[in-house]
Amino acid sequence: MSREDIVRHYKVDESRMLDKVVSMPDHIEEAWKLAKSFAHGIDRPRSPVIICGMGGSAMGGKLLRGLIQQDSAIPLVLESGYSLPPFAGKDTPVICISYSGNTEEVLSCFDNAVLKKCPTIAITSGGRLEVEAEQVGVPVLRLPGGMPPRAAISYLFIPLLEFFSRWGIYKVDNDQIERATRHVRGLVEKYSLEGDPAENIALELAKKLYGKIPLLYSAGGLLGAVAYRWKCQFNENSKAMAFYNLFPELGHNEVMGWDCPERLREDMFIILMIDSEDHPRVQKRMEVTFEMLSSLGAGGIILHSEGGGGREGRLERLFSLLVLGDFTSVYLAVEYGKDPTPIEKITQIKDILGSDGSL
Structure with missing residues (x-):
């Protein structure tokens, strides 16, 4: 893009959300190193692992579940409410994630975990969660602060992946992280404002989506959480309505x-998002349904995840569409003349409810 186009972008994107998206490869590397050096002292779980989070802070757990669900023998339970499931006890590992450290639902779950004597880890950039964890001797993985939680996605996801790898639940090595980082770095160069506009599908898609309502459809495997991430990024960054659903269920209603x-x-x-490991029958159902429905509305697009095949390439493929969605949501925000960073209505609701923290 021209220098004028870049200047025009940042006149709208005043808080520079795009810079945070561009930093994703560096965040992946830093988050992996941070997690590798963290001693949490919890042995390999023998029971389900509970991850507590809300909003942007919950997204890492959702991505992890999509990544590992085909292979993990240990169930992963995601909790976004105010208390742990009844089965939680002294043998149930609990990971409480609140980027701000002040998310009231996560703080409530943390208190519940301490009461039930669950082996617990806190992941946060500070706030009450850090203070309360340190008071009771719960290990705290301290994250870099100063970002909206949704922009800290690598810090909220990669440490979880490292923990599960360390426990032997889903092994990931340094080479896989390096390959994924290189892959994302190449895509960032392609989708950034400095890249060739003719090759920038994120810019092209944002223009197509102007005035439209995106419906994010995928299978419930690797890309299920990625589709949900797109929906949330359109909501928060683009200030646009967006909805998501999963195959094969949506084909029945x-x-x-x-x-x-x-x-x-x-x-x-x-x-429509398709991954090479989606069940063949589900892939066929997605293609048939897309052909049937796309002409009834404003059209559509089929996106295939990019990266290595099989289990070894899953992380690359997951990040390939994650980073595309983040870029697209920021560019759509600029198309609408909206700064992607502020989330006034979320803040207003918290103020009315008397919550002092952000997600």
Whole structure:
């Protein structure tokens, strides 16, 4: 893009969310090193592992579950409420994640974990979670601060992956992290403002999505959480409505919603995400459904994850669409003339409820 185009972008993106997206490869490397040097003292779990988080701080657990679910013999339970499941006890590892350290739901779960004597880890950049954890001797993985939680996604995901690898639940080595980082770095160069606009699918997709309602569809495997991440990034960064659903379930209900009056569906744009490890029958169902529905609304696009095949390439493939979604959401925000960073309505709700923390 021209220098004028870049200047024009940052006149809207005043808080420079794009810079944080561009920093994703560095964040992956730093988060891996940070986690590798962290001593949490919890042995390999024999029972389900509970990860507590809300909003952006919960996304790392969702991504982890999508990555490992095909191979993990240890169940992963995600908790976004105010208390732990009834089965939690002294043999149940609990990881409490709040980027700000002040998320009230996570603090409540942390208190519950301490009460139940669960082996617990806190992941935060500070706040009450750090203080309370240190008071009771719970190990704290301290993250770099100063970012919106959604921009700290690598710090909220990679440490979890390192813990599960250390426990032998889902092994990942330094080479896999390095390959994923190189892969993301190449995509960042491709999607950044300094890249060739003719090759920048993130910019192109943002322009297509102007005035549309994105519907994020994927299978429930590796890309399920990635599709949900796109939805949330469109909501928070782009200040746009967006929705998501998963195959094969949506083929048994949501498809009939497309028989609604045309005025209700004419602005809906399908973004279908496919991974090479999706079940062949699910892939076929996705392709047939896309062909059937995309002409009923504002069109659509099929995105295939990029990277190595099989288990060894999963992390690359996950990040390939994660980084594309982050870029697209920022560019769409600029198309709408919205600074991607502020989240006034979320802040207003917390102020009304008297919550003193951010997600």
